Amino acid sequence: MFSTVLVANRGEIAVRVIRTLRSLGIRSVAVFSDADAEARHVREADTAVRIGPPPATESYLSIERLLEAAARTGAEAIHPGYGFLAENAAFARAVTDAGPAFIGPSADAISLMGDKIRAKETVRAAGVPVVPGSSGSGLTDAELAAAAREIGMPVLLKPSAGGGGKGMRLVRDEALLADEIAAARREARGSFGDDTLLVERWVDRPRHIEIQVLADGHGNVLHLGERECSLQRRHQKIIEEAPSVLLDEATRAAMGAAAVEAARSCGYVGAGTVEFIVPGDDPASYYFMEMNTRLQVEHPVTELITGLDLVEWQLRVAAGEELPYGQDDITLTGHAVEARICAETVSVKEGARGFLPSGGTVLALHEPAGDGVRTDSGLSEGTEVGSLYDPMLAKVIAYGPDRATALRKLRAALADTVILGVPTNTGFLRRLLAHPAVVAGELDTGLVEREVDGLVDGAVPEEVYAAGAAVRRAALEPAAAGDGWTDPFSVPSGWRLGGEPAPPAFWLRVPGQEPVRSAGQGRVAADRVAVTVDGVRHTFVRAGDWLGRDGDAWHVQDHDPVAATLAGAAGAHGADSLTAPMPGTVTVVKAAVGDRVEAGQGLVVVEAMKMEHVIAAPHAGTVAELDVTPGSTVAMDQVLAVITPDEPEEDQR
Template sequence: MTMFDTVLVANRGEIAVRVIRTLRTMGVRSVAVFSDADAGARHVREADTAVRIGPPAAAESYLSIRRLLDAAARTGARAVHPGYGFLAENAEFARACEAAGLVFIGPPAEAISLMGDKIRAKETVRAAGVPVVPGSTGSGLSDAELAAAAREIGMPVLLKPSAGGGGKGMRLIRAESALAEEIATARREALASFGDDTLLVERWIESPRHIEIQVLADAHGQVVHLGERECSLQRRHQKVVEEAPSVLLDEATRAAMGEAAVRAARSCGYTGAGTVEFIVPGGDPSAYCFMEMNTRLQVEHPVTELTVSIAGRRGLDLVEWQLRTAAGERLPFAQRDIGFSGHAVEARICAEDPARGFLPSGGRVLALREPNGPGVRTDSGLGEGTEVSSRYDPMLAKVIAHGPDRPTALRLLRAALAETVTLGVPTNAGFLRRLLAHPEVVAGRLDTGLVEREAAGLTPDGVPEEVYAAAAAVRQAALAPVPDASGWSDPFSASGGWRLGGEPAPPAFPLEIAGSAPVTHRAPALFEITPDTVTVTVDGLTHSFHRAGDWLGRDGDAWRVRDHDPVAASLGGGARPGADTLAAPMPGTVTVVKAAVGDEVAAGQSLLVVEAMKMEHVISAPHAGTVTELDVAPGATVAMDQVLAVVTPAAPQEEARRD
């Protein structure tokens, strides 16, 4: 079979751009698809051609098999690359491509189906001699059966969707009393993410390491592994930093896990690039257990590409080999030809706000600076003007660094994150830079709970003084009179603090940053302004910021500074203040409403669920009382800080009667 001349990329954002880049290198024509929300997106601009496939809702665009196949037919595509997410691990999509005469650039549908069912996958690889995590058996367990299995295994347990991955719907349960609600929540998340609410329960391994093995297989029986990736730095079961190789494994364990991954791939008839994931006790790496197999390209694949070597030559393009194996080519190398060189670390840049508990964020990218250079690579779907919405996954870009050793790679990545500028959309770049400097991370003492334990200490407490100084400097500079064509400016047009018989008093500006109380601040005596930057000197130290619109940024962090209007605030502009008011913590969609006006509720009782970027956020009653306002229904789209409900507190005597 010859190489394809046209390939449709059935995805969006960073991975679509990544695949299009390799297609261009190989001389293959690329076809992008886009929803109305992505009409101006980077992947649309970079493809050779692009096809609109529907409205913003993923179910009517990126998840519509019919519309994707129609786009392929209209553009003459011979193959489809699914990227990751959406339909990448959907066996029905793979079969539909085959039926339409298209090559699905991924494994056979049977392998997707088998490994996509975590219950069947565990049974299959166990039969192939691969160790698995102890857990429930059987498919289609009811809520009561899941709860019984959890009690039999013993707390704590991990509840997981049988379909899909990426941490969606995964819940760590430590108390039996939480089982019912956690099972219900996990079913909702699994159904929303994968269209299947089947769950299983597994024993929770304390202080676990998450290590995965990259495999590559052709259609002629050749299967190799390309080493491991350490993915233990996670938050809410979502990976945030990955690296290769892992500092935990010795050569014997690495070889054993690699062989186990190859057996797992063979057991399901795998072809193409895939990943076998293991849970590894930090104190005993030899006791590794199979968790699941991802039948697609992984987000973290660049760290493998940068460290693997074939016959002594460093570097491999996994997307290229996905295409080559899908086109029927044989792998021209065997396991003995594969080696490794140096160390690589990747950080995922996500649209989330660490200062607001990592809630999903959104907005328009006003200024963008992405690092590149010796030892640094950025894979991104962003461009200036990009609108980041809550409809899709929050990952915006990946920054990867490679060096001769781990300390060098970490240092390069921290510097690259400090250079990253994404003004207009809050991201986690600054948080990741601080995480990579944490002593436990630097020492390689990792586990999947480390980020959660240390998150508070890695998030700045309050707004630095120099941020307010920079914001005041920008405002003072805007008050300066503008000279005419001859260079003369009218002194009476200046809006400074002129006063009779004295030096001008610099004006004070009322400023407000989300999450912090309003302050009044004057510009420092020394500052310098350009259209894109502001530099201020505070207490003898000079600080430089990028700026765009209301935003200031430095070292990967960003702040939106607005003028505080106390009159408008007192009149109720925006979300109404007060402990009785429940406002949307993020832009998203209301998926569940559990109360009605007039209901009496207890403190902490769940009232609504808001979903954004595949994450659920439960809105609970702030105190006991009566629901006096409820302004939304299931399916409603809400903006950040939009009022959702009001709970009027119960009178003291009523609370006493309830007690």
């Protein structure tokens, strides 16, 4: 076994790998960019090495700097985690050429399965059913469009080189093919350095089922059951569970055998995942989608139902050990469900609901634990969350003897989660897990998008503003003198001569909402505030201007109506402006000053946290101002462009 292992990643997966290294008595080496100098994974490792400035291309994606760090610390092996270079064949080859062991499959296996086109051809030859789609690599835009028309709408555009939903585009309208192909190529190139695309038939209301495989260097390949990953948004998983309620024993065995054959077809060694798309009304008709040649984000649910530490077995296999298990030794016990907590805020605009990457500083943190509850996290109080890296912050996982128990425990764990200072999706995930279709196990990959309006409430509860006002009122109250006496005329009680008390009211605002004037009084402490509204007492966790409850969090800011009015009168463009919905980098500008544009036409593309966001014209008109160029770094709410609306047509009557 290795004595020193370098973890070539950051955040929660680095912390997770370090935990297993510590349990095995292996010295851990963390790497960090300047943005992560004080990060949790750096503090928890036995030693840490700076590898460059904040941009990932100059730090976490620099093969040269990672190898230098390994050499300087005497690392005998490198664990890539997931994301960044985890599925980069050049990195795997460079590691082994330099001397350390690569904790993962061979470079050849990564290269083969990382090319989705070659992967489909390989597993098809091994007898594994595949999704109908384009064939051949390096298709031009015209060839992709022709293949899509031949398959028939709707189709799914997919990067050949990567996963995680990056660059995937569902196209239902043939007229949008050109724009969607261009956008998919940009995202693929930005995420994986390779813009090769393929196109596949879209299966309506599909379920996403994946099989965990584990193979050693002695010819043994096992599957560890399946995971249900159908709850997704923008092709990215947000809830995963094991096992799936969809599969019976016969289908589970058949899919497991197909996954094993897929792994054998590329000479796979290590932990990997074979992903299938499954028609919800016909589970026996499953199709191979891709193989992820790394540890998956959702690996904890498999660990909980099998009792195996997958990171430990990655290490043991890489060190040359033989698996001591046969397929019949693998048993699935109980049920586990995982929720991914991401830094994102809900945008509610003109009735539409969407999620945008967010950032900030973690001011208060409480992560759930206890019987059947596990949290994998890279957070700590003081953590700075920016737009440079993936928005996933942590995972909360619950285990129980059955699915209903696991779901109940996870909902309670999410309600117990406190992250203040950074907007997250925690409350949304808790509501999603209570949705009747989710409780019943009636899942598909489009469920979240269809039901999002009922899961996201744009309104802020009255008691949130009351608690915010109580905090501000408490701040005005004078401290008692040394003898315990307080001047009654200095207390903001709202007392009036000959009238009823009128407690002071405050103008408050939650970002994205209209300002509210609220008065409140209650019990206010350094980290808690309790207020009573309509006879009901509400208790919030507090950190500065942030309030949290049941996984939800609100930033209750002061609002100055006079200043806001003056700012508007000073020339704010209002509805004519296109503003950045989050901090990021402009990747594409599709218009110029003086251009005539239509309502809804995409004008600027902003990338943040590895995702593209198209900023569209709010109405038809002419581009009057355009203040950014490709490569520009923008702040949240920064004005990108101004569209002068068309003059209304004169009445000809």
